[in-house]
């Protein structure tokens with residue numbers, strides 16, 4: 001007897017009864033399954049609002065850090081109806097991102113980042129697109145000198161422009177953010193377009209300003225609210241503003257790409273864009289259909305490299321200069337070591353190993369600066385059993401980098417600027433496992449090598465040339481270290497004097 005015949009042989013009421021029984025069994029077995037699967041602990045959530053009343057949306061990393069003290073290193077919290085699992089402390093973040101790299105390695109793409117990237121590019125993509133775009137970006141960044149001489153020369157050239165612009169202020173107080181942004185933006189520009197921009201180029205100025213505005217807006221409370229309740233899209237003014245800035249930047253980038261297309265020479269790869277265009281052509285010639293080397297992935301990868309690489313590096317540099325002005329004793333030691341080891345010649349990457357104190361100071365700037373406090377949200381790629389807890393596939397995961405960089409079990413004085421964290425008793429530089437500003441595992445920052453080289457060369461070149469001090473009439477104690485929250489944590493607006501040393 002077939003299944004159909006069997007069903008027909010049952011009367012309608014028996015059939016309904018059987019369906020109801022089956023449904024009941026399903027429900028019971030699901031809730032029984034859930035009961036045996038222990039979820040991470042966390043504060044009790046209200047319907048719809050979740051834990052929103054307990055979370056400071058303009059500084060979520062701080063609330064989560066406090067909650068981790070109460071609920072432990074793996075806990076859950078509800079951003080409205082959305083459940084988020086938070087990983088806190090060095091041990092836990094490492095165990096998840098490195099020890100269970102595959103399971104915790106997907107990107108959580110919040111509504112605003114979906115609006116901005118539509119699943120293309122590197123930063124907010126998953127699956128094959130992410131794999132291919134990340135691999136391609138890494139290999140071209142390497143070819144274009146991440147960790148090589150070629151890019152070192154470009155950074156050195158940019159240092160000269162930056163020093164010149166700092167000198168133009170003739171020791172008077174100024175805000176360092178604009179120039180720091182131009183310098184780091186030009187390094188990425190050289191790598192992707194093959195050339196830098198003049199600091200007075202109006203298109204460049206607009207592109208950098210817009211990129212900063214995008215960072216500010218993505219971290220704003222209204223956008224957090226939109227991410228939680230995407231149905232509010234039309235009421236969130238910041239979303240419209242943000243998408244407008246993104247569209248304008250895409251228009252400029254498309255123009256720049258077109259100029260490179262018009263002058264493309266298959267024998268010479270001037271930068272990332274050329275390499276991408278040649279690869280795209282190669283795939284088309286070999287008849288590859290649905291190639292990932294398409295216009296959208298080019299545009300979004302490019303925008304990701306700028307977005308992730310400019311503000312982060314410039315912000316770190318600004319923290320560095322601010323901390324030097326605030327702690328003149330530490331600035332003295334940096335300058336003494338630079339004078340002894342390098343003197344007046346140009347600093348190069350090779351010098352780093354002979355500058356243990358400077359190296360320790362730079363690491364400590366990145367640790368205390370803590371500029372990406374919650375990394376970029378991850379998502380579980382499948383159901384995970386972790387530390388005795390069950391975490392469902394597709395759950396948003398925040399690796400709380402703040403709690404790693406300020407982990408009280410790892411750092412002697414977690415909340416103070418203390419370069420000794422990276423020095424042994426003989427003054428030699430020591431690596432620390434809990435130094436994780438670039439995150440870890442599959443999604444580890446793709447620009448780590450480049451960023452380290454930039455920070456080292458910009459920081460040392462500036463300190464060779466200038467003494468950094470607060471503006472006249474402002475005491476070192478008055479320099480405020482409270483960060484402004486955006487997508488990254490940057491110093492509050494401030495001015496410094498760059499006084500020429502010779």
Ligand code: HEM
Nearest residue numbers: 123308309312313316372375376438439443445446447451
């Ligand atoms: C001080 C400077 C920088 C810091 C602190 C930093 C930090 C980070 C962090 C925390 C992440 C998220 C990792 C995760 O999801 O777990 C990230 C991702 C990323 N960073 Fe950086 N970054 C810096 C500079 C750069 C530079 C210069 C570039 C460009 C070449 C860059 C490109 C990227 C990209 C493309 C991703 C996404 C990786 C992926 O999703 O696979 N970053 N970065």
